[in-house]
Structure formats: structure tokens, C-alpha cells
Amino acid sequence: LEMLGANQYRSAAQNLGIDILDKGYNTNFIKEMQQTGYTQNHRLSFSNGNDDSNYRASIGVIDQKGIIKDNYMRNYTAKLDASQTMFNNKLKIDFGMFASKVDKRYLNDYQKTFYSAASFNPTFPDFPNEDGTWPEDPSANETQNPLGRLTIKDVESNSYINANARLTWTVIDGLKLSAFGSYTYNVKENSVYIPTNIKAGIGTNGLGSKNDNKSGVLLGNFTANYKKAFGSHFIDVLGLAELQDYRYTGFGAQAKQFGTNFFGFNNLGAGAEVKYGDVSSYSNDYSIASFMGRFNYSYADKYIATVNMRADGSSKLGANNKWGFFPSASLAWVLKEEAFLKNVDFLTNLKLRAGYGLTGNQDAIGAYNSLKLMSPTGVTTINGKPVVTYGINRNENPDLKWETTTQTNIGIDAGLFNNKLNLSFDFYHKYTTDILQRITYPSTGGVASAPFMNIGEMQNNGYELNINFQNTTDYGFRYELGLILSGYRNEVKKLASNQFISNTYTRTEVGHPISSFYGYVIDGIFQTQGEVDSHVEQSDKAIGRWKYRDVNNDGKIDSQDRAYIGNPHPDFEYSLSSRFYYKNFDLSLYIQGSQGNDICFASKGGRDGLDYFNKSTRILNTWTPENRNAELPEINILNPNDEAGKVSSYLIEDGSYIRLKQLELGYTLPKQTLSKIGLQQCRVYLNAENLLTLTKYNNIDPEVKNGDDKN
Numbered sequence: 001l002e003m004l005g006a007n008q009y010r011s012a013a014q015n016l017g018i019d020i021l022d023k024g025y026n027t028n029f030i031k032e033m034q035q036t037g038y039t040q041n042h043r044l045s046f047s048n049g050n051d052d053s054n055y056r057a058s059i060g061v062i063d064q065k066g067i068i069k070d071n072y073m074r075n076y077t078a079k080l081d082a083s084q085t086m087f088n089n090k091l092k093i094d095f096g097m098f099a100s101k102v103d104k105r106y107l108n109d110y111q112k113t114f115y116s117a118a119s120f121n122p123t124f125p126d127f128p129n130e131d132g133t134w135p136e137d138p139s140a141n142e143t144q145n146p147l148g149r150l151t152i153k154d155v156e157s158n159s160y161i162n163a164n165a166r167l168t169w170t171v172i173d174g175l176k177l178s179a180f181g182s183y184t185y186n187v188k189e190n191s192v193y194i195p196t197n198i199k200a201g202i203g204t205n206g207l208g209s210k211n212d213n214k215s216g217v218l219l220g221n222f223t224a225n226y227k228k229a230f231g232s233h234f235i236d237v238l239g240l241a242e243l244q245d246y247r248y249t250g251f252g253a254q255a256k257q258f259g260t261n262f263f264g265f266n267n268l269g270a271g272a273e274v275k276y277g278d279v280s281s282y283s284n285d286y287s288i289a290s291f292m293g294r295f296n297y298s299y300a301d302k303y304i305a306t307v308n309m310r311a312d313g314s315s316k317l318g319a320n321n322k323w324g325f326f327p328s329a330s331l332a333w334v335l336k337e338e339a340f341l342k343n344v345d346f347l348t349n350l351k352l353r354a355g356y357g358l359t360g361n362q363d364a365i366g367a368y369n370s371l372k373l374m375s376p377t378g379v380t381t382i383n384g385k386p387v388v389t390y391g392i393n394r395n396e397n398p399d400l401k402w403e404t405t406t407q408t409n410i411g412i413d414a415g416l417f418n419n420k421l422n423l424s425f426d427f428y429h430k431y432t433t434d435i436l437q438r439i440t441y442p443s444t445g446g447v448a449s450a451p452f453m454n455i456g457e458m459q460n461n462g463y464e465l466n467i468n469f470q471n472t473t474d475y476g477f478r479y480e481l482g483l484i485l486s487g488y489r490n491e492v493k494k495l496a497s498n499q500f501i502s503n504t505y506t507r508t509e510v511g512h513p514i515s516s517f518y519g520y521v522i523d524g525i526f527q528t529q530g531e532v533d534s535h536v537e538q539s540d541k542a543i544g545r546w547k548y549r550d551v552n553n554d555g556k557i558d559s560q561d562r563a564y565i566g567n568p569h570p571d572f573e574y575s576l577s578s579r580f581y582y583k584n585f586d587l588s589l590y591i592q593g594s595q596g597n598d599i600c601f602a603s604k605g606g607r608d609g610l611d612y613f614n615k616s617t618r619i620l621n622t623w624t625p626e627n628r629n630a631e632l633p634e635i636n637i638l639n640p641n642d643e644a645g646k647v648s649s650y651l652i653e654d655g656s657y658i659r660l661k662q663l664e665l666g667y668t669l670p671k672q673t674l675s676k677i678g679l680q681q682c683r684v685y686l687n688a689e690n691l692l693t694l695t696k697y698n699n700i701d702p703e704v705k706n707g708d709d710k711n
Contacts, residue, residue: 206258328357351416462488517566519647544634571596
């Protein structure tokens with residue numbers, strides 16, 4: 001991300017006749033925010049046991065200093081697993097427990113802080129004023145001094161514990177009954193204090209907040225499993241009944257008008273102002289019940305068939321459709337066991353697979369999304385006393401049902417040269433119906449927001465290829481290589497009432513990939529007055545300005561000329577992994593990449609037109625009579641035709657990248673050395689992440705969610 005240096009900023013402003021507030025410094029605020037990060041990972045484990053009982057325990061600490069100043073993460077973990085068999089191995093008891101405590105401080109409002117770091121006036125100093133306040137540019141209302149924002153204390157503490165136990169009873173040979181239970185409890189506390197000496201805190205004279213969120217998940221299931229071999233026949237029958245219960249509670253409060261920054265968020269009572277809406281709490285819960293039956297059959301280890309019958313019920317869904325039924329079946333043929341391939345020495349394994357099944361999804365909705373909801377709407381005065389008012393904020397949908405995906409897949413597995421080389425290829429067809437989504441009501445729908453509905457259908461066709469190779473040379477050098485290559489094509493097949501779903505940058509419509517980028521198409525820059533005069537009606541068209549395409553050929557440029565301008569879905573994705581061993585040394589690396597996907601660089605337009613914010617170095621290549629092949633139109637502080645804010649093809653960039661994700665070098669100490677100090681194993685290693693990224697994308701990171709980058 002290359003922004004103008006102070007001298008370039010001064011020169012550009014002078015050339016355009018813009019008065020800037022020049023403090024006389026040359027500050028790269030992005031670099032000033034950064035530091036060298038590191039990660040320390042320490043883990044210690046213990047184990048012991050005999051034929052009837054065993055245990056394993058471990059503790060660990062991860063200490064990480066982030067690449068942004070004052071950012072850190074510390075993770076403390078403890079794990080215990082134990083098992084005990086009794087009554088001549090008829091009864092087995094397994095117990096496990098895992099606990100963690102994570103404390104971290106991170107950047108408050110990542111998007112605002114990094115936007116400010118890139119856009120802040122580079123002539124400002126990298127230190128505060130004499131009175132302790134951080135200098136701000138009064139002409140740049142949308143940015144804040146990023147170094148001042150670093151003083152915002154935004155910390156999170158996350159405590160997690162899971163305990164589980166399983167009881168397995170072998171009733172007769174081949175028949176096992178099992179009962180499993182687990183409970184997970186999680187407490188997350190987020191605390192923020194915005195001090196009085198920075199722009200974000202001046203208006204409120206300091207702002208402190210605390211938010212506590214707790215969750216408890218109870219899971220219990222009972223299974224009966226019967227396995228039996230009859231000559232060349234083998235059967236495996238499983239029945240399961242399961243119940244999951246989820247409960248979430250939370251509390252939040254904030255205060256303003258602090259007389260001192262001393263207390264921060266540790267004493268919200270030091271804030272003199274607490275208004276309606278500054279205190280909140282919530283509680284919600286939902287449950288899922290499941291029943292499943294599975295039947296596996298194989299003959300001579302050559303022909304394998306599996307049938308699953310599954311029913312799930314969720315309290316989230318409408319009263320008329322709580323339950324869904326999701327069957328599946330699969331077949332496999334192990335060709336290697338056939339006589340015509342049995343003696344093919346180089347072929348270790350060859351299997352053909354095919355499957356068909358349904359799966360259900362209800363994760364897209366919350367606990368009460370099928371119900372009519374009421375909530376506070378404000379405060380009024382009755383008989384001289386404040387009274388909270390209430391209203392319906394969402395309508396109900398008793399017909400809300402499971403989102404269902406029907407999948408068909410075929411695949412092949414092969415092992416060659418004594419399984420030194422393993423290959424696996426899958427092709428799948430997924431068709432999703434009853435997609436869960438909230439739709440927009442027409443204006444006659446009332447004040448309540450629209451409920452979630454089952455609104456459409458979507459198709460995905462894709463493939464995945466896995467190749468793994470491992471070998472050991474005569475000199476003791478061992479290596480493992482792996483490649484994963486995958487791709488898919490997405491298309492929306494149906495939407496309720498043929499509607500489309502839009503937001504600022506994307507549109508979802510039948511016949512197109514979901515969440516495709518949608519906006520105006522730029523057909524270059526007007527070079528002559530003749531081009532301007534002959535073009536269709538367009539606001540502020542002039543020499544040196546962008547020329548927009550008249551998509552619908554109606555002789556004018558308006559919102560009806562928006563079109564699909566980009567696809568966030570990649571042509572294919574890939575990863576390469578390798579691990580090398582020689583004597584006590586080991587080296588591993590992991591490379592990943594994506595090819596063919598587009599990214600909407602949403603803030604690009606705001607960075608490429610000079611005003612009182614700092615800008616990208618791209619503005620050094622703007623249109624002038626002497627530079628007619630420029631990437632950008634002529635700079636104009638008046639932003640004609642809202643060129644900087646309009647969603648257009650200019651914002652769409654190639655998001656393809658290849659990244660060296662991880663590199664690790666390790667050394668395992670010799671056992672004879674460790675035995676002298678009572679240790680069995682000790683390995684030291686150096687690990688580095690995200691060392692190198694190759695991409696044409698012009699922002700910080702091409703790995704952005706859904707291809708929408710607002711940073």
C-alpha cells in the first residue's frame with residue numbers, strides 16, 4: 001500500500017492550488033504504527049498408564065506480540081485425558097477436560113484506524129502536543145490521528161472450559177452401548193476506554209465500556225453399535241439419539257464525561273453521563289434434537305455400501321417446520337481387490353466412490369428469528385416520570401424451514417508404489433433449496449423488519465484434487481509433498497418472486513454467482529471535446545473525466561446502467577505443503593493461493609482523488625493533456641459526478657495471490673542427551689508466518705472475506 005510521502009503531498013497540493021495544513025514533518029504513519037512481532041509457544045505434557053488405565057496431561061503457553069504497537073495475545077491452556085477399563089474390559093470410561101484463558105489487546109476499529117493511517121496528513125509529527133493531546137487536521141473530518149488511536153485501550157479476556165465423559169459397555173461380542181456427555185462454558189469480556197486527549201474521545205470527554213458475554217453448551221447422546229462378520233460379509237449398524245442445548249447471556253454498559261483518564265474502563269462510575277441505551281443485556285437459548293441410523297455393508301472388502309437416515313429438529317425454525325429429514329447413501333468399489341488388478345505390483349490401492357445425500361442447515365438464523373419480537377423503542381414521559389416504550393421490531397414466520405443441500409459426488413482414490421504416491425479426486429454437484437435469508441418488505445409492510453424466509457435456490461459444481469508423495473532416500477533423507485487443488489462454479493437458480501438482493505457493492509440475482517459485484521462500467525477517459533459531445537447524457541462529462549457505459553442504450557447514464565462488474569469467487573484455489581527430515585533436523589513450508597477472483601477495493605476511490613486527506617501514489621498518474629494514457633481522470637477536488645464515491649469497475653481488482661503462509665525449521669534433541677535429564681522428547685523450532693505474498697492487488701491483504709475490502 002503506497003501512499004504519498006510528505007514532499008509528494010505538498011507538491012500535488014501546490015499544483016492543484018489546494019491549501020493544506022503543513023506542519024513541516026515527514027511521517028509515514030503506517031510504519032510508525034508497526035513493530036516487529038513474534039510468537040513464543042511453550043508446551044509441556046505428561047503421560048502414564050497400564051493395561052487398564054492411562055492418562056495424558058499437558059499445559060501450554062502462547063505469547064504473541066503483534067505487528068501493531070501495543071497489540072498482544074497470551075493464551076494459557078491445560079488439557080487432561082484419562083481412560084479406565086473394568087470388568088474384564090466390558091466397561092470403559094473416558095474422561096477429558098480442556099481449559100484455556102486468552103488475554104489480548106487489539107486495534108480498536110481496525111478499518112477506521114488503518115484508513116486514518118493511510119490517509120492522515122503526512123506533514124504532521126509522530127508525537128503528541130505539549131498538553132498531551134494528539135494533533136489533528138481540522139480539514140479532514142473523516143480521519144483521526146492514527147497514533148492517537150493506538151492509545152485506545154481495547155482488551156479482551158476469554159475463558160473457556162470443556163469437560164466431557166463417555167461410558168462404553170460391551171454387552172455381547174460386537175454390540176456396544178455408549179453414552180456421551182459434554183459441557184462447554186465460555187466467558188468473554190471486552191473492555192474499551194477512549195481517552196479524552198484524542199479526537200475520538202474529545203466529543204464525549206472520554207468513553208468507557210464493558211461487555212460480558214457468556215455461553216453454555218450442553219451436549220448428550222446415546223449410541224448403540226453392532227458389528228458382525230459372516231464369512232466374506234461384514235455389517236456395521238449404528239443408532240444415535242442426541243440433544244444439544246445452547247444458552248447465551250450478555251451484559252453491556254458504557255459511560256461518558258470522565259474527569260480523568262486514570263480509571264479507564266475499570267471504574268465506569270467515574271463517568272458522569274449514562275443515557276438511555278447505554279446499558280443493555282440479553283438472554284437467548286435454542287436446542288437441537290437429532291436421531292440417526294446408519295447401516296454399513298461390505299463384501300470381501302471389495303464392495304461397500306452405506307445408508308444413513310437422519311432427522312433433526314431445531315427450536316430456531318418455524319412452528320410448522322421444526323423437523324427435517326436428511327437421508328444419504330454411498331457406494332464404493334475397491335478395484336484393487338479384483339483378480340484382474342490383484343497382481344499389479346505398482347498399484348497399491350484403487351477405489352471408486354459415489355454418494356448422494358441431503359444435509360440441513362439452520363446456522364444462518366438466530367434463536368428467535370421465526371418469532372414475532374418486541375423490543376424497547378425509546379423513552380417518553382408519563383405523569384412526569386420517564387417510561388420506556390416498546391414496539392414490534394420483527395414479524396413472525398411460522399413456516400420457516402431447514403435450508404437443505406442435496407449433494408451428488410463421485411470420486412476415485414489411488415495408491416501407487418507401496419503408497420508412496422496417493423491421489424484422490426472428487427467431483428460434486430450441490431443444489432441448495434430453501435435458502436435462509438431476510439428479505440426487504442415493500443413500504444406497506446409496516447414498521448417491523450422483515451422476518452427470515454426460505455427465499456431461493458443455488459447450485460455449486462466443483463472438484464477437489466489431492467496428491468501426496470512421500471519417500472526416504474538411501475542416505476536417510478525423508479520428505480513429504482502435498483498438493484490440494486480445488487475449484488467450483490456458483491449460480492443462483494431461484495429467488496422469491498424473482499427478486500434480487502443488493503447491498504452497496506454486490507447484487508445476488510438468478511443466473512449469476514451469489515454476491516457478484518455490481519456497479520457502473522468505465523469505458524475510459526474522455527480525450528477530446530468531440531468524444532464528450534458525442535457521448536450520451538452524463539452528469540459533469542468533460543475532457544479528462546471518466547466515460548461511463550450506457551448499458552441499457554437509453555441515451556443517458558443513470559442507476560439503470562449498472563451491470564455486473566466482478567466475481568468474488570475464484571477460478572481455483574490451491575495449497576502446497578512439504579516437509580523434509582534429515583537426522584534430527586526438519587523443515588516444513590506451506591504455500592497457498594487463489595486464482596481468478598475479484599476484490600472490490602471499496603475505499604480506493606477515496607484514496608485516489610486529492611483533497612485534505614493523504615492519497616495513494618496512483619494519483620501521480622492522473623490525466624493531463626500531456627498524460628493521456630493515465631489510469632485516473634484529471635484530479636478535481638469538487639469530485640464531479642461523484643466519481644470517488646460511485647461503485648464502478650475502477651474499484652474491482654484482480655484478487656489472485658500466492659502466499660508463503662508458513663515456514664518452520666526444527667531440531668529434535670538426541671534421546672541419549674535427554675535421558676540424562678529425565679526427558680523423553682524435546683524439539684525446538686523457529687516458525688515464521690506470511691513471509692511472502694505475490695499479488696497484483698493494491699491494498700494490504702488479498703485474503704478478504706467475500707471479496708469486499710473496505711480498509
